[in-house]
């Protein structure tokens with residue numbers, strides 16, 4: 184490859200597929216973009232096969248689109264003879280071989296890669312530069328500036344974000360009130376599903392991925408979960424994610440909040456957007472998503488109530504940005520927190536769904552089949568059980584980091600170790616998210632078909648055995664009394 188001088192090498196990581204980035208506004212023949220498939224990334228956790236396929240396909244499509252737009256691109260596949268499988272080594276080799284005089288990268292969202300690239304940049308004998316990904320509403324250190332040493336609380340952060348960006352507000356005044364006068368509609372949302380309910384069909388973008396699946400097996404990449412190689416349904420391009428967004432705004436948003444927490448054995452995505460992979464890989468931006476759903480609301484407020492759109496905006500403008508803020512304020516210590524000193528291993532049924540607990544069976548089965556389950560399945564079924572059962576947070580983190588298509592450490596660990604396992608002792612959440620069978624029965628249709636009795640606390644030798652969630656729940660509070668008794672949110 185011959186390029187004009189001076190030559191700049193620009194790195195694009197697999198979760199930095201932002202085609203709207205200012206880097207790509209002009210075509211510069213002196214700039215070469217590099218994307219790399221690497222064993223360091225396929226092997227740092229055991230990922231779901233659909234997650235590996237989605238990332239590699241998204242990267243390959245992105246590289247093709249850049250080339251078509253006239254940019255120069257080097258793409259290292261996993262099996263390329265020149266691929267050292269290590270990020271710093273690949274960069275060093277490219278610089279040596281092709282004589283680049285400058286290396287630039289985008290701020291990584293993972294602590295591990297941030298450290299690796301900062302160390303590399305320090306050692307390189309050429310000029311280096313780092314740019315923002317131009318994806319999030321907040322900058323990495325905004326959060327630490329906002330809260331300082333005070334407790335991190337989502338609600339005031341979210342309200343600041345609404346005011347700052349003028350989203351669903353009565354005016355753009357800094358002291359403006361929400362458009363309806365009310366900030367939080369959680370109480371109006373979160374219904375269970377009616378009996379016999381049949382959910383909307385999941386939006387699919389089916390493609391034959393048998394070649395890449397077979398090739399990954401030949402490469403010896405070890406994965407978890409299953410895939411239909413002839414009908415892989417996840418979107419992997421920006422165009423497809425824009426279609427997912429339209430589909431959500433037009434057909435699902437109207438019931439998003441109402442059924443946000445509901446669960447049923449035959450339903451895997453219900454009214455959820457399934458946009459997390461698209462956003463986390465940066466194929467689409469949170470601004471595009473929020474602007475589209477807010478516009479859908481203003482266009483048809485009769486059909487899409489304010490509670491639905493507020494509930495959705497809160498997840499992205501609130502929780503997503505908040506989790507990123509906590510991550511950068513608290514890493515790397517966050518990754519070692521274990522408030523309850525839990526030590527147990529995760530049971531086999533997190534990998535094979537082979538359990539008589541119907542709720543766990545279905546939540547795990549969805550996870551293994553689709554590389555997806557929605558928030559409440561993650562929090563109140565698999566996460567709830569792991570916390571009650573005293574599983575080591577490292578084990579829980581490894582599973583969540585592997586199994587979900589959207590799992591990237593900044594958003595996985597804050598949700599898992601923080602919100603779900605309370606291993607941070609209350610940085611993310613103000614109390615542990617645990618429940619007995621009563622909550623699961625209220626929000627799902629799992630208990631009806633279960634071999635356990637949701638109402639029994641102990642086995643009485645008659646009929647169905649007692650639901651394990653009940654005894655585990657009371658045991659959890661019993662064994663952790665000393666750690667939780669001063670928590671004002673626990674009575």
Ligand SMILES: Cc1cc2nc3c(=O)[nH]c(=O)nc-3n(C[C@H](O)[C@H](O)[C@H](O)COP(=O)(O)OP(=O)(O)OC[C@H]3O[C@@H](n4cnc5c(N)ncnc54)[C@H](O)[C@@H]3O)c2cc1C
Pocket residue numbers: 454455456457458459460462463498499502503504506556557558559561562566583584587589590591594595596598599602603
């Ligand atoms: C234990 C546990 C692990 C999780 N791991 C991840 C993860 O690895 N990656 C990830 O993106 N999300 C994670 N979440 C948050 C949430 O479950 C997913 O974002 C959501 O289920 C993705 O599906 P969706 O796109 O259909 O979301 P929807 O229900 O349609 O919500 C819309 C969007 O809001 C954002 N969002 C919602 N809740 C959260 C949250 N708690 N934190 C951050 N963003 C949120 C997501 O970007 C999501 O796409 C986790 C939650 C829990 C309880």
Ligand code: SF4
Pocket residue numbers: 539540541542543619620623624629630631633634635636637650651652
């Ligand atoms: S009875 Fe218990 S184990 Fe069975 S589905 Fe309900 S909560 Fe889950």
